[in-house]
Amino acid sequence: MSREIRIATRKSALALWQAEYVKARLEQAHPGLQVSLVPMVSRGDKLLDAPLAKIGGKGLFVKELETALLENEADIAVHSMKDVPMEFPEGLGLFCICEREDPRDAFVSNTFDSQDALPAGSIVGTSSLRRQAQLLARRPDLKIQFLRGNVNTRLAKLDAGEYDAIILAAAGLIRLGFQERIRSFISAEDSLPAGGQGAVGIECRSADSEVHALLAPLHHADTADRVIAERALNKHLNGGCQVPIACYAMLEGNDLWLRGLVGQPDGGRLLRAEARAPRQDAEALGVQVADALLKQGAAAILAEVYGEAGHP
Numbered sequence: 001m002s003r004e005i006r007i008a009t010r011k012s013a014l015a016l017w018q019a020e021y022v023k024a025r026l027e028q029a030h031p032g033l034q035v036s037l038v039p040m041v042s043r044g045d046k047l048l049d050a051p052l053a054k055i056g057g058k059g060l061f062v063k064e065l066e067t068a069l070l071e072n073e074a075d076i077a078v079h080s081m082k083d084v085p086m087e088f089p090e091g092l093g094l095f096c097i098c099e100r101e102d103p104r105d106a107f108v109s110n111t112f113d114s115q116d117a118l119p120a121g122s123i124v125g126t127s128s129l130r131r132q133a134q135l136l137a138r139r140p141d142l143k144i145q146f147l148r149g150n151v152n153t154r155l156a157k158l159d160a161g162e163y164d165a166i167i168l169a170a171a172g173l174i175r176l177g178f179q180e181r182i183r184s185f186i187s188a189e190d191s192l193p194a195g196g197q198g199a200v201g202i203e204c205r206s207a208d209s210e211v212h213a214l215l216a217p218l219h220h221a222d223t224a225d226r227v228i229a230e231r232a233l234n235k236h237l238n239g240g241c242q243v244p245i246a247c248y249a250m251l252e253g254n255d256l257w258l259r260g261l262v263g264q265p266d267g268g269r270l271l272r273a274e275a276r277a278p279r280q281d282a283e284a285l286g287v288q289v290a291d292a293l294l295k296q297g298a299a300a301i302l303a304e305v306y307g308e309a310g311h312p
């Protein structure tokens with residue numbers, strides 16, 4: 001095989017891990033294939049001190065990578081599915097979803113074993129409105145303090161004593177070798193994950209059928225069907241991981257079970273909906289659960305969040 005595959009990736013430790021993972025899987029599936037990394041800085045990486053909802057919402061982490069694909073400076077872009085917008089630029093698409101890592105949120109602390117063990121008034125670090133809403137709904141006595149940055153930065157801030165605990169995606173911690181920092185996994189019942197959390201997706205040019213064929217062995221159909229249902233819900237609510245929307249699909253035999261949640265950031269109200277459907281109807285299932293949330297008033301909650309963030 002003469003062709004080289006160039007992988008566009010962000011430079012954070014987690015992004016590089018994911019790109020190296022895809023590189024290794026491609027080389028394993030296609031002995032002799034040349035695979036290289038093209039690391040780049042995204043707008044989201046440059047603006048680390050503002051809540052994501054306030055600095056222009058979706059796509060903050062993927063735009064530069066997509067430009068590289070469109071300008072033929074790279075052949076594939078590796079993303080955390082949680083951060084991938086619902087729509088793709090003309091000429092690009094998502095052609096591969098790899099097997100999902102643990103999708104749950106993780107409780108990390110140097111003092112306490114779980115959310116329930118936190119004394120009243122404890123300070124919990126997160127900048128995810130989804131995590132904040134669900135935590136405050138259960139524990140209105142806790143204080144949420146803003147925390148952004150890559151995984152290493154967040155752990156360093158915890159270690160510096162700025163927080164009693166922080167919440168991170170288990171997947172990122174596991175991938176970077178920080179599994180032992182996880183004091184407990186937070187169940188989907190207590191913290192419904194973000195759509196796509198724990199899954200790595202690969203974007204490439206829609207016309208590049210040679211690359212599509214090379215990616216095929218990395219595609220994981222079970223993960224893909226779950227993530228398709230979750231993304232359909234997000235799309236119907238016009239949401240991403242920067243808004244208080246959670247959704248999580250599981251396979252039960254040939255059926256998908258999709259749960260969705262929209263919450264007020266202060267945890268005052270959590271709307272929940274769920275449904276089951278055959279896996280081939282993943283997209284319709286996402287729309288159905290989103291509609292059930294809209295019927296309960298999700299649009300008003302989301303409009304309020306977007307209003308505060310200063311963009312529609």
Ligand SMILES: NCc1[nH]cc(CCC(=O)O)c1CC(=O)O
Pocket residue numbers: 080081082083167168169170171172196197198199200241
């Ligand atoms: N929004 C940042 C982001 N995007 C993906 C992950 C973790 C890994 C994953 O979900 O695949 C994280 C960090 C976090 O939420 O703790």
